[in-house]
Structure formats: C-alpha cells, structure tokens
Amino acid sequence: MMLDIQIDADPEWDSSTGWESLVRSAAEAAIAESAFPQLARSQRPVELSVRLTGNDEVRALNAQWRGKDKPTNVLSFPQLEPRQLRDVAGEGPELMLGDLVLARETCEREAEEKRIPFKDHAAHLIVHGTLHLLAYDHQDDESADEMESREVRALARLGIADPYLAEEL
Incomplete structure (x- = not known):
C-alpha cells in the first residue's frame, strides 16, 4: 500500500x-476492514495527515467545525466522497484521504478510565477516525453497529482487544 x-x-x-x-x-487495518480495501491495492498514493495535539487546539477546531465548544478525543476531516473512494483504479494523482486530530489529555483520561494502555486507545481512535474518513458514521444504531464491528475487526488485526466489551462489564 502506498500510504503516505x-x-x-x-x-x-x-x-x-x-x-x-x-x-x-x-x-491500514481500518482500510482493510472498510468497504474500500482496494485503497490498499491501488497504485495511486493515498495521503493521511495526523495532528497529535492537546485539548485546547481540539476544542477550538471542534467549536469552529462542529459547533461544539469542548475538546473531544479525535476529529476527522474527510477530503474524499464515497464515489471517489470506490474509483481508485489505475494511476492518477495522490488521493488526499483527510486529516485526523487527536487530543492528548482527552485520550489519556479515557485510557485511564477504561484501564487500557494509552497506545491501544490511541490506535482505536486512529481506526475510528480513519473509518470516518472512509465515509462511516454512527448517527443511528444501524450505522453505529456497522462502524463498531469494523473497528473491532481492525483492532483484532492489531492484537488489541474489543474495547466495547470492557464498556459492557
């Protein structure tokens, strides 16, 4: 995969x-478990931009782009439409998948609350955010269930336990 x-x-x-x-x-795990695994086989380079920052910057972005004046764990800014994700065959310009922004303090607090390693939680948030870049959401129960199952399968590829099981205990 030509993931930049x-x-x-x-x-x-x-x-x-x-x-x-x-x-x-x-x-890569999120892409493999998405409806667009062809992105991994495309000859076209795919770019993903990730900003690892703090709560203040994420709060400002969340307020500006989502109208929510509070920090969150991850923000996703997709740059491709689903039709563009499906049509990646052949050569062409680099595909700009989008941007992810993670807030350190929120990620650390959530990992502590869940009693899981910080790196595992960060990996989960990258998977979650990447799926948002791939046109998945959790606006209703059906789409949330689909997105969650893809997250669980992607995390299993990374050797990370199902984070949703811990929430049910």
Missing part, C-alpha cells in the same frame, strides 16, 4: 512511542 502519512506532533506526544508506526498500522 504526515504526522505533526506536539512535544507532549512522546516521540519515543513510534507514532508513525502505530498510525500506519491502525490506518
């Missing part, structure tokens, strides 16, 4: 963690 990942990380995102490898693995 651009990562911009604030200093509080420990650079020794190997974020590029984690982001790549999580994004």
Whole structure:
C-alpha cells in the first residue's frame, strides 16, 4: 500500500512511542476492514495527515467545525466522497484521504478510565477516525453497529482487544 502519512506532533506526544508506526498500522487495518480495501491495492498514493495535539487546539477546531465548544478525543476531516473512494483504479494523482486530530489529555483520561494502555486507545481512535474518513458514521444504531464491528475487526488485526466489551462489564 502506498500510504503516505504526515504526522505533526506536539512535544507532549512522546516521540519515543513510534507514532508513525502505530498510525500506519491502525490506518491500514481500518482500510482493510472498510468497504474500500482496494485503497490498499491501488497504485495511486493515498495521503493521511495526523495532528497529535492537546485539548485546547481540539476544542477550538471542534467549536469552529462542529459547533461544539469542548475538546473531544479525535476529529476527522474527510477530503474524499464515497464515489471517489470506490474509483481508485489505475494511476492518477495522490488521493488526499483527510486529516485526523487527536487530543492528548482527552485520550489519556479515557485510557485511564477504561484501564487500557494509552497506545491501544490511541490506535482505536486512529481506526475510528480513519473509518470516518472512509465515509462511516454512527448517527443511528444501524450505522453505529456497522462502524463498531469494523473497528473491532481492525483492532483484532492489531492484537488489541474489543474495547466495547470492557464498556459492557
């Protein structure tokens, strides 16, 4: 797969963690479990931009783009329509999948609350955000169930337990 990942990380995102490898693995797993696995076989390069930042920046973006003046764990800004995702055969210009923005403090707090490793939760949020870039949402029960099942399968590819089972206990 020709996945070009651009990562911009604030200093509080420990650079020794190997974020590029984690982001790549999580994004590739999400693509493999999506309705668009052909993206992995395309000769066209696919670009994903990831911003690892803090609550303040995410809160500002969330207020600006979603009208919600509060931080959240991950924001997704897709740049392709579903028809563009389906039609990736042959050569052509790089496909700009979109942008993901993660908030460190929110991600850390949620991982602590769930009693799971921070890296596993970050991987889950990258999978979740990538699925949003691939036109999935959770606006109703049916779409939420479909998205959740794809997340669980993608995380299993990464050796990460189903995060939704822990919530049900």
